[in-house]
Amino acid sequence: MKLVEKNQIMDPDGMRRAITRIAHEIIEKNKGTDGLVLVGVRRRGVPLAVRLQAQINEIEGVNLPLGILDITLYRDDLTTLDHQPVVHRTEVPFSIQGKKVVLVDDVLYTGRTARAALDAIIDLGRPQQIQLAVLVDRGHRELPIRADYVGKNLPTSSKEVVSVRVMEIDQEDRVVLNEISD
Amino acid sequence: MWKRKDLLGIKELSADEINQILDQAVPMKDIIKRDIKKVPTLRGKSVINLFYEPSTRTRTSFELAGKYLSADTVNIAVSTSSVVKGETLIDTGKTIDVMGADVVVIRHQASGAPHLLAKHIKAKVINAGDGAHEHPTQALLDLFTIKEAKGSIEGLTVTILGDILHSRVARSNIWGLKKLGAKVRVAGPSTLMPPGLGDWGVEVYHRVEDALEGADVVNVLRLQLERQQKGLFPTIREYARQWGLNSRRVSLAKPGAMVLHPGPMNRGVEISPEVADGLQSVITEQVTNGVAVRMAILYLMTGGGVSDVPR
Numbered sequence: 001m002k003l004v005e006k007n008q009i010m011d012p013d014g015m016r017r018a019i020t021r022i023a024h025e026i027i028e029k030n031k032g033t034d035g036l037v038l039v040g041v042r043r044r045g046v047p048l049a050v051r052l053q054a055q056i057n058e059i060e061g062v063n064l065p066l067g068i069l070d071i072t073l074y075r076d077d078l079t080t081l082d083h084q085p086v087v088h089r090t091e092v093p094f095s096i097q098g099k100k101v102v103l104v105d106d107v108l109y110t111g112r113t114a115r116a117a118l119d120a121i122i123d124l125g126r127p128q129q130i131q132l133a134v135l136v137d138r139g140h141r142e143l144p145i146r147a148d149y150v151g152k153n154l155p156t157s158s159k160e161v162v163s164v165r166v167m168e169i170d171q172e173d174r175v176v177l178n179e180i181s182d
Numbered sequence: 183m184w185k186r187k188d189l190l191g192i193k194e195l196s197a198d199e200i201n202q203i204l205d206q207a208v209p210m211k212d213i214i215k216r217d218i219k220k221v222p223t224l225r226g227k228s229v230i231n232l233f234y235e236p237s238t239r240t241r242t243s244f245e246l247a248g249k250y251l252s253a254d255t256v257n258i259a260v261s262t263s264s265v266v267k268g269e270t271l272i273d274t275g276k277t278i279d280v281m282g283a284d285v286v287v288i289r290h291q292a293s294g295a296p297h298l299l300a301k302h303i304k305a306k307v308i309n310a311g312d313g314a315h316e317h318p319t320q321a322l323l324d325l326f327t328i329k330e331a332k333g334s335i336e337g338l339t340v341t342i343l344g345d346i347l348h349s350r351v352a353r354s355n356i357w358g359l360k361k362l363g364a365k366v367r368v369a370g371p372s373t374l375m376p377p378g379l380g381d382w383g384v385e386v387y388h389r390v391e392d393a394l395e396g397a398d399v400v401n402v403l404r405l406q407l408e409r410q411q412k413g414l415f416p417t418i419r420e421y422a423r424q425w426g427l428n429s430r431r432v433s434l435a436k437p438g439a440m441v442l443h444p445g446p447m448n449r450g451v452e453i454s455p456e457v458a459d460g461l462q463s464v465i466t467e468q469v470t471n472g473v474a475v476r477m478a479i480l481y482l483m484t485g486g487g488v489s490d491v492p493r
Contacts, residue, residue, distance in 0.1 A: 070209065073221040073251075078485050084183050087481065089209045123218045 003178040010175035018151030023055035047168040049104035067092030074116035106164035111145035184482040191316040206478035224253035247476035279303040321354035336363035344403035369393030
C-alpha cells in the first residue's frame with residue numbers, strides 16, 4: 001500500500017486561521033473560559049491543543065489547563081489489527097470532575113477514536129460536559145458522533161487519507177489529501 | 183512488536199523485548215494510581231492462574247493485572263483441585279485450554295513445567311516461577327523498579343545477595359541485568375552458590391562487605407527455608423550474622439543505593455527490619471510495579487493481532 005499526494009487542503013496560514021477561529025468559537029459557546037480544560041488526543045491532537053491554549057490565552061488572557069490523552073487501551077480494533085500499537089502515557093494532571101472538557105484531535109473520520117477518547121475521559125472522572133474540536137472533519141461516520149468545532153469540512157472518498165502535518169512532529173504545518181494506490 | 187506465544191524465561195528474551203515490556207509498564211502504572219483502575223483492553227479474554235506452590239503477591243498481582251485490563255481471571259488452588267486426585271499437569275492444562283483460556287499463568291515446583299505445558303496447550307503460557315529455574319516476571323519488575331529510579335540499567339553495579347542456589351529470582355535477574363548492560367555481583371555462603379557460577383558472567387564474592395562496596399543496587403534474596411537440605415549452613419542465626427543485610431552493611435554501598443527484596447521477607451534473617459523499612463528500601467514499590475509489569479505483559483501477549491504466530 002502506497003500513499004500518493006493528491007492535493008493540499010490547508011497551508012500554514014490556513015491552519016493558523018482555523019485554529020484562531022476555533023479558539024473564538026470555544027470562548028463564545030462557553031461564554032468565557034470558566035471551568036474549561038483542553039485535552040489533546042495523541043499524537044497530533046496534542047500540538048493542536050497547545051496552539052488552541054496559546055490562542056485562547058491571547059484572546060482572553062487565561063491559560064487553560066492542558067491534558068494529554070492516549071486512547072490505545074480503549075480502541076475497539078485491538079484484536080483485529082495486524083500490528084500492536086504502543087501504549088503511551090495519559091497525562092491529565094488536574095481533576096476533570098465537573099469541568100467542561102474540550103477534546104482536541106486532528107481528523108474526525110469514523111468516530112471510533114472519538115468514542116474511545118470519550119470512554120478514556122470518563123474513566124478519569126465525571127466532567128460536566130465534553131466537547132469535540134477537530135481540524136478536519138472528513139465524514140464517513142460509523143458512530144453517532146459529531147464535532148462541536150471544525151476547522152474544515154472536507155468531503156472525501158474512503159480511498160483517500162487526510163494527513164494533518166504539524167511542525168512539532170512533522171517539521172511542517174499543512175494538511176494534505178493523499179490517495180491509496182496499490 | 184511482540185511475537186512470542188509464551189513468556190517462559192528471561193534467558194531467551196532479547197534486550198529489545200525486555201525494554202518493550204518495561205516501556206509499556208510505564209503507562210500501566212498510571213492506571214493503577216487512578217480512581218477508576220480499569221481499562222477495557224482485554225475485555226472477553228480469560229487469564230487462568232494455576233499455582234502448584236503457595237504465593238501471595240505473584241498470584242494476586244496477576245489477578246489484579248488481568249482485572250485492571252478487564253480480562254476475566256480465575257484462580258485454581260491446586261490443593262482443592264483434581265490435581266489431588268492424581269491428574270497430570272498436561273491433563274489439567276488441556277482441561278483449562280478447552281474451556282477457552284487465553285492465558286495460563288503457572289507456578290510449579292518442577293523446573294521446566296511451564297515449558298512442558300506450553301507445548302501441549304493452545305493458550306499462551308506465562309511462567310510465574312518454576313522450581314529453581316526462572317521467575318521472569320519477578321526479574322522484569324525488579325528491572326523496571328531499578329530503571330524507574332536510576333533512569334537506565336546500563337553500567338550499574340547490582341549485588342545479588344544470599345541463597346543463589348535455590349533462587350529462580352537470582353537466575354532470571356542475572357540474565358536480565360546482563361542483557362541490559364549491568365555489572366552483576368553475587369555473594370552468599372559457598373554452599374548456597376550453584377556450581378559454574380563463573381560462566382554466567384558475574385563476579386562472585388565470598389564476603390558480604392566486598393560485594394556491597396560501591397554497589398548501586400542490592401537485591402536481597404529470601405532464604406528459601408522450604409528448599410534447604412540439611413547442612414548447607416549451620417543455623418539461621420549464623421546466616422543472619424554472616425550474610426544478613428543490616429544498616430552498617432548497606433552503608434558500604436553507594437550513597438542512595440536501592441535495596442530490593444522479592445518477598446516474602448524473613449525479617450531479621452536475610453534482611454534487618456530497619457533496612458527493610460528504611461529510606462533506601464523500594465520493596466513496597468516493587469509490589470506496585472509488579473502489577474504494572476504484568477499488565478504490560480498481558481497486553482503485549484494478548485492485546486494485539488498475534489494469534490497467528492506459529493508455535
